[in-house]
Amino acid sequence: MRxxxxxxxxxLRQLVSDGELMPLSGTGFALTPALRESYVSGSTEELEYAALLDAARASLRLLASSQEPGASDTKEPPRRVVISADVEHATLRPDLDHAVVRLSGPVRLDEVAAVHVDAAEAEPAVLAAAAVIDAADLGDPDAEFTLGDVEDHELAWYAPQELPFLLELM
Known part of the structure; x- marks a missing residue:
């Protein structure tokens, strides 16, 4: 399953250095039957893109906590990151949300199909969106507008073998 x-x-640095990564709480997103049923129409590619966007929004939550004082990622560029991987150990969790899956173990680097990362010009929008992600979840229209600004930035695509070079340039 992708x-x-x-x-x-x-x-991402941990994935490259250790060769594997355990997602926070084992949470991932995928084209699940519940996600497919929640859309009136859409091709497989369009629905997979919807799952990717859910993961990008969840990345904002990770960024919000990583930007707090004392967090280990405070020196890293504030960019959304989504790792696309083909795994066998995912369990559907429609009780949490339509696209949510749980992984029972770490994702190995050789399971990674691609990585999607914001470009540098998205950083101000990413920081603004990370600051209001919880308010947007609670329905704040201004916060939702701020999220729309960051979602206007397309994530760049990188092959797994490009990751060391990408990280070196950051």
């Missing part, structure tokens, strides 16, 4: 894992640059 899963989309929310991450940060620090988590």
């Amino acid at each position: 899963v989309y894992l929310p991450a940060t640059i620090g988590m």
Whole structure:
């Protein structure tokens, strides 16, 4: 199953250095039957993109906590990161949300199909969105507008073998 894992640059560094990464709480997003049923129409590609966007939004939550004083990622660039991986150990969790899955173990680097990362010009929008992600979840229209600003930035695509070079340039 193709899963989309929310991450940060620090988590990406860990994946490259350790060769594996355990997503926070084992949470990922995927094209699940519940996600497919929640849309009136859409191709598989469009619905997978919806799962990827859910993971990108979850990445903002990780960034919000990583930017707090004393967090290990405070020196890393504030960019959304989504790791796309093909795994066998995902369990559907429609009780949490339509696209949520739980992984029972770490994701190995050789399971990674691609990594999606914001470009540098998205950083101000990412910081603003990370600061209001909880308010947006609670329905604050101004916060939702701020999230829309960051979602206007497309995530860049990187092959797994490009990750050491990408991280070196950050």
